Amino acid sequence: MSKMNIALRFEGEKLFAEAEISLDKKLSEFSFILNSGLEISGVSCDDNSAEPTIEAVYEPLFCAEVKKYSVKCGSGFGRVKICYSGKISGWHNIITNDIIELNRYGVWLPCEMSCEAQSFLTVSGCEDYFLVKGEFDGSLWHYSAGEWDMNIILYRKSVMKAVVGKNISIYFADDSLTEAAEFSKNIFDDVLDYYTKELFRREYCGGHTEMACLYPALTSGGAYKRYGLIVCITPGTDEKEAVTVNAHEMAHTWCNGADAGSWEDWLNETTAEWSMLLYCLDRNKTEIFDKMIAEHTEKYPELPPIKTADGSRPEGVHTKGTVVFYELYKAFGAETIKSVIRLFVDLDVKTTSNLLDKMKALGLNEAAEMLEKNLS
Numbered sequence: 001m002s003k004m005n006i007a008l009r010f011e012g013e014k015l016f017a018e019a020e021i022s023l024d025k026k027l028s029e030f031s032f033i034l035n036s037g038l039e040i041s042g043v044s045c046d047d048n049s050a051e052p053t054i055e056a057v058y059e060p061l062f063c064a065e066v067k068k069y070s071v072k073c074g075s076g077f078g079r080v081k082i083c084y085s086g087k088i089s090g091w092h093n094i095i096t097n098d099i100i101e102l103n104r105y106g107v108w109l110p111c112e113m114s115c116e117a118q119s120f121l122t123v124s125g126c127e128d129y130f131l132v133k134g135e136f137d138g139s140l141w142h143y144s145a146g147e148w149d150m151n152i153i154l155y156r157k158s159v160m161k162a163v164v165g166k167n168i169s170i171y172f173a174d175d176s177l178t179e180a181a182e183f184s185k186n187i188f189d190d191v192l193d194y195y196t197k198e199l200f201r202r203e204y205c206g207g208h209t210e211m212a213c214l215y216p217a218l219t220s221g222g223a224y225k226r227y228g229l230i231v232c233i234t235p236g237t238d239e240k241e242a243v244t245v246n247a248h249e250m251a252h253t254w255c256n257g258a259d260a261g262s263w264e265d266w267l268n269e270t271t272a273e274w275s276m277l278l279y280c281l282d283r284n285k286t287e288i289f290d291k292m293i294a295e296h297t298e299k300y301p302e303l304p305p306i307k308t309a310d311g312s313r314p315e316g317v318h319t320k321g322t323v324v325f326y327e328l329y330k331a332f333g334a335e336t337i338k339s340v341i342r343l344f345v346d347l348d349v350k351t352t353s354n355l356l357d358k359m360k361a362l363g364l365n366e367a368a369e370m371l372e373k374n375l376s
């Protein structure tokens with residue numbers, strides 16, 4: 001596989017990066033996308049400078065606006081270097097003096113390149129910062145991951161706080177969140193207990209989880225989950241928030257694998273949300289259960305059907321699917337929902353039609369029919 005080494009540094013609200021891609025085979029043309037707000041100051045192929053051409057400007061699903069560039073060098077080349085800088089934009093992307101967060105939704109690094117590449121990052125000038133999931137060698141921070149896992153989260157050490165438990169470490173930058181972080185750590189452990197012993201009945205394969213809370217750099221915007229990482233605004237300032245952020249995001253350890261860029265994403269989101277709701281029922285947190293159902297039910301009528309004619313991902317699959325499962329729950333009970341979630345987790349190819357087939361094979365014909373009807 002090709003390799004990309006990125007040297008990154010920050011100045012005020014701007015990032016400065018040099019990305020050097022070593023190709024595993026020679027190419028005569030190379031293309032990539034990058035956040036539209038970042039300016040390219042130079043591109044070279046091997047050691048010859050080259051002029052990038054803008055092929056398109058668009059917004060990939062969930063992402064900030066990007067420019068697609070291509071670079072042609074005449075003869076084949078094995079190394080491309082791209083220097084760029086500027087302010088970042090996109091969901092959950094921010095550069096402040098105390099907290100920095102960059103992720104794939106901001107397309108802050110060259111993505112969708114002509115070749116797949118393993119990425120290696122160094123951050124300079126951040127001796128006074130802590131990089132979540134990074135390693136410090138005395139002068140540089142090091143980080144490596146695949147394209148969608150290039151989540152760069154830095155806290156200035158003088159403001160960073162941490163609550164460290166056996167299963168989770170929670171990072172935050174505001175004293176007012178200390179109690180909430182302690183509470184959230186205990187909820188995480190309890191959810192883990194319910195998922196591994198009762199709902200999924202298998203070991204947790206998510207490793208030690210690092211939870212990065214972005215408040216006050218960000219004050220709204222929800223959460224996302226990657227391997228061993230939960231990125232959120234706060235650890236939950238009340239019990240409902242602590243339960244939803246921990247239980248929904250942790251459930252994605254098992255509830256994933258359906259195509260997130262299509263309508264089939266309802267499977268990932270609905271099974272994760274209902275794992276959380278089943279935890280609430282099991283632990284007698286019925287008030288949280290009722291509130292969550294009421295919030296989803298209220299939004300339901302304005303949302304389009306889950307299944308689209310062209311296969312695209314409609315808005316609101318998370319909410320729509322949760323209400324569709326609520327209908328199943330009312331008709332067939334919690335055990336049926338647990339069975340459906342376990343069937344989804346065990347699917348080899350995670351599609352709705354495969355799930356419906358498995359439900360019918362298990363004798364859940366009526367539930368399968370109701371589900372199918374409510375998707376359109």
Ligand SMILES: [Zn+2]
Binds near residue numbers: 252268269272
């Ligand atoms: Zn989710």
